[in-house]
């Protein structure tokens with residue numbers, strides 16, 4: 001059986017932390033989509049680690065970690081990541097497996113990403129500039145390069161063909177660049193990756209499942225960034241929802257068991273796109289400061305706002321969430337009122353389903369407001385000991401979405417976790 005952890009908002013819900021907490025219950029952790037646009041933070045023993053491509057089970061030496069076929073890999077960032085993990089005393093050569101079918105991000109993909117964003121000007125997506133969209137475009141356009149190609153004699157030729165295509169695009173964007181600056185590090189990283197287990201991960205993972213091993217699939221980004229159901233075009237270029245697990249790892253839907261859906265006790269978003277409950281005032285700034293809302297990958301300040309139930313319910317529906325996890329609950333201490341958005345008012349009508357024109361409609365959030373609490377939650381370990389006002393807020397969310405909270409996270413550390 002395979003369980004899934006994924007984000008129900010616009011990413012950065014705390015997936016890395018939760019996967020790390022759940023890993024001891026699993027034999028395998030596998031990433032199924034996204035790439036180094038992700039930044040998953042883990043904290044234990046007083047140290048913080050940020051992973052971009054490597055699954056968040058890597059710090060458990062006996063856990064198999066798989067980068068699945070649905071992931072896009074930048075050899076340069078992956079090499080740096082592996083070296084950082086090694087510096088902390090873990091050797092991923094033992095427990096990291098890479099799908100031969102995962103697509104490669106090459107230096108010109110990153111350049112095309114930058115050129116495309118610059119060309120869009122004020123309409124830019126706010127991409128992480130990691131080359132994600134151009135790489136998935138080549139995958140869907142059937143002209144991509146895959147990890148398995150690095151082991152073949154035709155690799156250099158395939159690379160040159162891709163680069164020639166990308167150069168045409170870059171010229172069309174009138175983009176100035178110096179490819180020679182990036183290529184030595186790229187080819188060095190490609191050589192470096194050859195010492196890892198490059199495998200047919202769909203056979204590997206299905207064999208493990210057949211042996212009764214427990215697999216945890218780790219999502220990146222969040223449901224509202226899904227290429228089909230997110231706030232298109234302000235989304236990423238992969239299926240971030242549970243459905244992405246089947247295509248991103250090669251497992252059948254009947255194998256999927258639990259779906260852990262993670263949401264922050266409020267909302268954040270990096271990059272452009274709609275965000276109905278966004279706060280542009282001092283309260284939003286307070287959320288950003290208390291939640292330390294700055295991107296793990298890019299360092300960009302995250303946009304902040306109150307919890308949004310219409311999008312949360314939509315995400316729970318799309319993913320078939322069985323277990324709900326609320327993170328960053330501690331961040332809400334010290335606010336006089338904690339509002340939660342129940343519905344939107346659009347041109348005089350109360351709306352609870354996400355409308356097609358979500359990006360442009362004049363949406364006014366309709367709130368229920370809860371009395372705040374001032375207690376510090378970070379030291380609490382039992383649900384009963386949480387402040388009554390916080391529990392009233394949580395209970396309201398549970399009633400509205402029709403699911404109980406399985407886990408409440410009250411700090412970034414592994415230990416700061418309340419399991420019910």
Ligand code: GDP
Nearest residue numbers: 012013014015016040041296328409410411412
């Ligand atoms: P991910 O992309 O979903 O893995 O999330 P990120 O790592 O990008 O962002 C989550 C941030 O919040 C990281 O800095 C985590 O260390 C931190 N974090 C996770 N859970 C909690 C929590 O319950 N409370 C607080 N205060 N921080 C948390």
Ligand code: IMO
Nearest residue numbers: 011012037038039126127128220221236270271
């Ligand atoms: P994790 O896994 C938050 C956002 C970008 C941008 C849009 C498209 O850490 O939750 P892309 O580089 O994918 O083409 O950017 O998606 N984005 C994320 N936002 N967390 C992430 O990952 C994200 N990955 C991409 O900011 O708006």
Ligand code: MG
Nearest residue numbers: 012039040296
């Ligand atoms: Mg992140």
